[in-house]
Amino acid sequence: QKEVEQNSGPLSVPEGAIASLNCTYSDRVSQSFFWYRQYSGKSPELIMSIYSNGDKEDGRFTAQLNKASQYVSLLIRDSQPSDSATYLCAVAPFSGGYNKLIFGAGTRLAVHP
Amino acid sequence: DAGVIQSPRHEVTEMGQEVTLRCKPISGHDYLFWYRQTMMRGLELLIYFNNNVPIDDSGMPEDRFSAKMPNASFSTLKIQPSEPRDSAVYFCASSSARLAGDYNEQFFGPGTRLTVL
Numbered sequence: 669q670k671e672v673e674q675n676s677g678p679l680s681v682p683e684g685a686i687a688s689l690n691c692t693y694s695d696r697v698s699q700s701f702f703w704y705r706q707y708s709g710k711s712p713e714l715i716m717s718i719y720s721n722g723d724k725e726d727g728r729f730t731a732q733l734n735k736a737s738q739y740v741s742l743l744i745r746d747s748q749p750s751d752s753a754t755y756l757c758a759v760a761p762f763s764g765g766y767n768k769l770i771f772g773a774g775t776r777l778a779v780h781p
Numbered sequence: 782d783a784g785v786i787q788s789p790r791h792e793v794t795e796m797g798q799e800v801t802l803r804c805k806p807i808s809g810h811d812y813l814f815w816y817r818q819t820m821m822r823g824l825e826l827l828i829y830f831n832n833n834v835p836i837d838d839s840g841m842p843e844d845r846f847s848a849k850m851p852n853a854s855f856s857t858l859k860i861q862p863s864e865p866r867d868s869a870v871y872f873c874a875s876s877s878a879r880l881a882g883d884y885n886e887q888f889f890g891p892g893t894r895l896t897v898l
Contacts, residue, residue: 700885711872711889712824756824760885767812767878767885768837771824 671695672759674772681779687744689775691757694738701733701740702769704756712756716742747779783807785890787873793896799861802893805854806875814887815848815858816872824872830856863897870894 673692681687689703700719704712718724718731718740730743740759744751754774761770786805794800806813814829828838833850841848845864850856860867874887 702886704889711892714886714888717886758887767831768814768826768829769885769887770826773823 670772671761671770672757672772674755674757674775676773677776678778679775681747681777683747683749683779683781685747685779687747687751687777687779689742689744689755689757689777691740691742691759691772692738693740693757693759693761693770695759695761695770696735696738697762698735698738698759699762700760701731702758702760703729703731703740703742704758704771706754706756706774708753744777747777749779749781752777752779785873785875785888787871787890787893789893790891791894791896793898794863795898796864797862798897799859800863800867800895800897802858802871802873802895804856804858804873804890806856806873807877807888808854810875810877810888811853812876812878812885812887813850813856814874814876815856816874816889817869818872818892819869827858860895863895865897868895868897 703716706712716731718733724731728745732741756774757772758769788803815827818824827840828848830850848858870892872892873890876887
């Protein structure tokens, strides 16, 4: 079992719809969770971080964390073609002293007009 | 403020040559990370430093890879000798536990695209 798992996609959604990206992780005592966006040929860019169970909203983005289910998700409301990118889920596991991140393989999102 | 700076942005070399990648972290950050990204393996952590000291190098693929951080504002990743399978994008990232509490928000540089022929 991989430490951080994501569906590779592509996830295709129409413009204006809600895109839902999911991630599961194996280290039960992980403390912090991140979503990075990576455009083709560019570096990963941090868009959301979440540390407590529940929802965290920032503009059109909402991160959801359920530690009991070892599940973290990212919702993108009113999706735009500019949101088309690969979204990487990252987890800071206890095994790394919470200092290093383990990344999932990423989910490719395609928003079509 | 300047972000993480990496050089060169592109490197093309021949098998057997030595390659040195460079990174300048964000000023004030005390953690520095080297990653490698390929289509097959995704984004892999190679090594990370805290206050210039290597903490975890378990991701370094083999002895051909070495990394140093002689001071808080500079780090190198060296591959000697290079092989075609080392072709990848190498990212440097930095973070600061002091600034972000216990939560390790990492900021990435633009990456170095390495091609070994």
